[in-house]
Amino acid sequence: MAHHEEDTLVTVVIDDVEYQMPEGMNLVDAAKVYADNDIPVFCYHPKLGNAGNCRMCLVELGSPRRNRETGEMELAWFPTLQTACTQTVREGLHVRTATQWVADGRREILEFLLSSHPLDCPICDKGGECPLQNLTMRHGPGTSRMYWNDKMRLGKHIPLGEIIYLDQERCIHCARCIRFQEAIVDDPVLSFDKRGRKQQIITNSDPGFDSIFSGNTTDICPVGALTTADFRFNARPWEMQAIGGIDPHTPEGANFVYDVRPDREKGGMNTIKRIMPRQNEAVNEIWISDKTRFVHHYMDHPDRLTTPHIRKNGQLTPATWDEALEVVATKLNAAGARAAAIGGPRLANEDFFAIQALIRAMGSSSLAAYPALMDGADIVNQVGVASGTNLGDLGAGDAILVVASDLHQEAPIWWVRVKQAVERGAQLVLVTGRETRLDKWAAHIIRSPYGGEASALNALGDDVMQVLNGATHMVALVGSEGMSPATSRAVAQAAANLLIETGHVGQAGSGLIMVWPGANLQGAYDMGFHHRLGPGYEPVDEAGLDYAGIIEGLTNGGVEFLLVAGANPVFDDADAEAALSGTGAFVVVQDLFLTETAEFADVVLPAQSTAEREGTFTNGERRVQRFYQAIEPLGYELIDQGGGARADWLIARQLHNKLGGPVPEIAATQLFAQIAKTVPQYNGMSHAKLARVVPQFPDVGGDDLYYGGTSYTNVHGTGMQWPVRAEMGSEHVSTAGVDAPAAVQPEDGMLVVVPTTSHYNRERIFTYTDVLDQRIPLPYAALNPTTAEGLGVTDDERIVIRLDGRDVPVTVLVDPSVPENTAIVPRRLQKQGAPHATTTAPVLRMERVEQ
């Protein structure tokens, strides 16, 4: 699909003009890119290839052919119009797109497509951004010759599950949705039913349209047949303004736009009406997961905090910013080097930078990025994927190693891109404790016992080493399944060693990616939000406390002041709850909601959501990407009364200033300039440069939405990847010993309990999005059938697992992909429902719960 410099160029004549085009390229794409000729299409899609079913792309076609009698080459024109989408560029091809014959053909196909199509554009969600509407304007008939009474009458707004609705009358049978589900995301839960004019889209999955990518079908659907329950009848495309955003929930850094519109219900303020993918071929192409698309409803939820609170007489009581900041500054000052901070993954680089600067100004390096499941960012700084890496370029001859990750759940976009790289010929090696949705594509699967992943990497067999050694490029993705910081570090180091030993560092297309559990943990570490490493991975003179140390410090006096920003440890961690409930330390929480953690705070500060402010995130591939303010900050109207949410960085800067620091920057842009100066890896970057866009192929969106769907043309920036040390030369990297832990062995009568990541969970932000609510699994433990039988339990029964002294009730899910004597327990399906950020649950007791 993509075209490369090295492609052979051949001569093609389109409408009497000669063009040089790469041989083998799809004719529709080639005409568009090289001849600026928009051949109309419905079923063709540059990401899905051709189906040849809509017949919209008809052209006159002439092909060189040898005359049998004379032996001469001559041009033979086909006697009928031909579909351009089923043609590839070859030498001497002649195409006519501007003749009456072609115009008639296009008009005739459109007349057919419209013959039963409802003319409900005025109330159709797609109206205004509808390929059928646009192409009808350009090529279609003015009126229909079909008797209105004869039109096919079919079902309207049929729910395909609770997320996507189908309007059967609008469907033009292009099969883009079916093909997307099958070919791109391997959830083949859509099909045609019936045949002829009765042919219809159906799903028979349970739940309906069971796919975490379902929303994408509404983008590529060239009519309004598929719409999201979330956006239906919500706004018209032309009323909305598209503001660039970056996914604040997952590490891939998917680019999107917030489509915003002033709403009467919101007092004329801008509201997010929907999130749509924004093309970035190096990141998410034109796809976003349903989580990325729909999880924004928390941002304007009435539960949001709009004003600071100070605990008075045991009660959190509203206060002004001045009061709150004053109290906090005083307490912070008093704590001095006994200050600590925990920062969650939705924080931007600017936030992490400002908070670490504040805490470090107090002489402390007790900084913990949260969740603290993984470690190894400094290893990424050595051998991370080199700048210029694009997973979309990997293919034949390349190798991909995935360790300790169910990538489909942890980072769905990377899952898609890894799978597609394999489909292009890359070899996939998996080192995982159980079967995942990547197994199907793997060339080698090493089923390592949980905890033993690093050892498994150290002892890869010859066959696997041959693949890795022989690979042109190699990318290693290290996930968080069952990980603790220590095991994760060992795995990261072992993976790094492999990359170094096989010669796969420092070149574009190769290196390490950590599948961080959240959007901006890479950025957190880059900014020096780490107890041992300062900005740019400079080791600090005196290490501070890590996450576990900070929690301990709350009890033993090591921590006297704790700032928690954008993190909710109490939801996950019983130790944190115990420590906070008894601590003498002063606790400040800045967040969007009164979280379980904020309940224990002495001061709660209302923070802005990602959409309310600007900033940058750095994705797991170390691409620094800029997001923009899409809506007014919550509580905007309360500013005069000293209320309103503030950006996390600004809060930190204001505190810093109160303690003698510089005058707060007036914008994140300014603070970023500071970052670019302080963090060597970010040298030369600026918000302005991050807003630059490199040319994208295929060129979707804009006027051409019939071609690629309603994914948005990227005008907001494609970001910049920072260089790792390996790129400066091999002398900058070296292997290191791996402190490989032993695999966790089940003791008698106990199970190995593995905390994993579920794409949907019961974090507060999720539960505010109605359409996803039904997709969040009940808290469960997946057990191997043998194990379940041994325990005498079966599907849907409830059991209690005793974790670290807590009784955790879960539903049994019998699943043969789980190894024996093991329980897979996803994190965050209930409060403190998974084992403490480690891979084991050495203590385990099973009890039957009466229903």
Added chain:
Amino acid sequence: MSEIILLRNREIENLRNYDVYVEHGGFEALKKTLQMDPEDVITEVKDSNLRGRGGAGFPTGVKWNFMPREDVTKYVAVNADESEPGTFKDREIMEENPYQLLEGSLICAYAVGAELVYIYIRGEYWEIAEILDESIERMRAEGLLGQDILGSGFSCDMHVHIGAGAYICGEETALLNSLEGKRGQPRIKPPFPAQSGLYSKPTVVNNVETLANVPWIMEHGADAFKAIGTEGGAGTKIFSVSGCVNKPGNYELPLGITFRELFEIAGGITDGNQVKGILPAGASAAILPATDEILDMPLDYESLKPYGTGLGSASVIVLDETVDMAWAASKMVQFFAHESCGQCTPCREGTYWLERLYERIDHGDLDPEDVERMDSVAAQMQGKCICALGEFAVNPVMATIKHFREDYDAAVAAAQGSGDIPVMPETTPAGD
């Protein structure tokens, strides 16, 4: 009496019985073939001028010759879908002379180097599939299928695959999709099955009757075959004659026969009526008016081309003067609307629209523009569809309007109150 190649069952009692088949020279051609170089087998079939009996009339040897010579997995798919209205010839071969088809298929597999043969038979031929299953089982028992057939080193097996009610599955690439367990929707061509067919492997698709000719050709030689029939069509052809004739049925006759002779053999037109229109190949080829010129035309794969129609599978539906051609067209339009796979726009929408327009005749609503509209909707489909079904659907409309416009005019007149709404004349149900 002319040569009988296919319907030998009419002369030999119980030919469907294995022993009877062998007694009458069965599998001698196979034995002979297995001694030959596969390349020579292809050449022999090519030289015989045998053309496909499934409809398109493509030279069979040429098709086999397209198969790659490399040692890769290849398949043979026997097209026993026989769903064209008016076609019931393959049925008789399979019911009464099954081993000849199986022998021919095996020779084909040997010639192209295929290791598996699938017989795709329409679901409504359930009993016939059972006959094939039993016959295949017997061949296995006799060592004619399986490993190292008759000590030749050639190994091959056969299976019957039963369709489930979809005319489109007779289209070769739809057939392959169906065989792969998918919806029977045609594929975009190229690639052709010989390049990428069943499971993306090179595949030969041939009609039952085509393959049933092959043992005879191998036994008697290409020249003997060519000696029968015409230049535009060697050998005999089974004509399935239905409609308004006194003795409808299958007639195996040398190509080059005329409609007049054929109708004579089929007992003449019912009730001594005049023939009005002839559908030479079921519903899919354009209807011909029964002029003397047409009636005396020697029939082969070339002769009907100038009339915009073709012999196809030679399933001749005879329509006499009592038949209203607009009605006949509407029956065919209904058929195509029912059988359109739904994949491509012009066929899916066009057949639906045409069906609605033809309903207007029944409802007494037809106005003159509707006739033009039928014609133009049909024309609008032409040359734009993925497979030939959509192109077939154009024929009943355009050809009946062209040749029998008066029948449409009558419907228009009836709708305008100056005539009766034409109804199908009462025919007494035929039968015993």
Added chain:
Amino acid sequence: MALMTTRRADIEHHLAKYPDKRSAVMPLLYIAQEEYGHITQEAIAEIAEIIDVDVTHIRGLIGFYTMYHDKPKGRHLLYICTDLPCAVRGAEAFSEQIQEHLGIGHGDTTADGMFTLENVMCIGACHRAPVMQVDFRFNYNGANWEDLTFERAKQQIEDLREAQQTE
């Protein structure tokens, strides 16, 4: 009872015929239809599992091919061809007579649940019109169902009904 319990040998026989098990879906659907009278959701789920195809796609097949049905039908399916070649030989009138006799319309099932009648497109017996298939067969219950007259068809239908009732 699951198909794999009741029809294991048949299923395995069909699976063995193809290099790709997905190809066995059509014979397996027939087996399900034979077992349960129609293709049940449970059967779809089981077949999906056996051949490793999403249930949705199996629904799509059932919808595409007219001989599969996922709704209960009468005990016997009567197909009357009313396509052009049969129609010119009186098949439409014949079908109406049969419908009247059975007291049902095209596509309906008799009150006793015995017969479902469908007018169908050509079934390859145009020379023997009017023709009727019983459960996809030209020969059923010891009788041939081609070259019918209404009287003979009526008799054969009643014989069939009787044979079922005494069963």
